[in-house]
Amino acid sequence: MATRAELFIWHRPEERWQLGIGLLGKPKTVRWLMNYQVSRQKGFKPSVVVGIGLQEVGVGNPGIFATLNWSTTFLLKVPSRAYLGVGRRMTARGKALDGGWAPLLGTSVLIVKDLTATVQMDGRKWHGVVALRTGDVRVGLFLFKFQHPGLIIGWSAP
Numbered sequence: 536m537a538t539r540a541e542l543f544i545w546h547r548p549e550e551r552w553q554l555g556i557g558l559l560g561k562p563k564t565v566r567w568l569m570n571y572q573v574s575r576q577k578g579f580k581p582s583v584v585v586g587i588g589l590q591e592v593g594v595g596n597p598g599i600f601a602t603l604n605w606s607t608t609f610l611l612k613v614p615s616r617a618y619l620g621v622g623r624r625m626t627a628r629g630k631a632l633d634g635g636w637a638p639l640l641g642t643s644v645l646i647v648k649d650l651t652a653t654v655q656m657d658g659r660k661w662h663g664v665v666a667l668r669t670g671d672v673r674v675g676l677f678l679f680k681f682q683h684p685g686l687i688i689g690w691s692a693p
Contacts, residue, residue: 543677545689555588555689570600581605584618598624602639614645622658633659651675 541560547553555568570586581603588598602620620639624632637658646652646665653664664687666675671692677685 541685543685543687545673545687547689547691549692560685576604576606579605584620597626598622600639607642611644615643617642 542558543555544558545553545555551572553570557566557568559566566589568586568588570584573583573585576582582605583601584604585601586599600620600622602618604616604618607615607617618639618641621636622639623636626632639656639658641653641655643651643653643664649668651664651666651668653666655662655664660680663678663681664675666673666687671690673687673689675687677687679685
């Protein structure tokens with residue numbers, strides 16, 4: 536069954552932690568996600584982020600990931616970021632789904648003041664996000680497989 540996103544809500548309670556919940560329209564389910572920034576970027580040495588999530592609350596497939604993240608502003612001359620990593624969906628007992636580890640990659644670029652465009656690949660499909668930031672709040676349109684729209688909302692602790 537193809538996934539269709541309806542609403543993703545993200546919260547960054549501390550600078551290195553991020554928590555999220557996804558309310559999906561198809562399948563009708565809820566998923567949670569959590570990530571932690573292990574280290575910050577220093578020079579060309581990337582920041583490292585690890586995370587875990589559950590595809591469906593109670594019965595779903597857990598997943599884990601790790602990414603290397605770089606500021607690419609010096610290359611593009613506009614505020615921008617890129618990441619590269621690996622992710623794995625698995626059963627609760629640790630058996631890999633979808634053939635094991637999958638590549639993760641993406642980039643985000645500031646289009647105009649406070650408006651960013653993001654393209655990302657989750658190991659199987661490409662997606663896009665256009666988001667507007669105002670203060671500690673971020674609101675955007677998420678396009679799952681560039682076809683199925685969803686809303687993404689996030690906020691950081693002051």
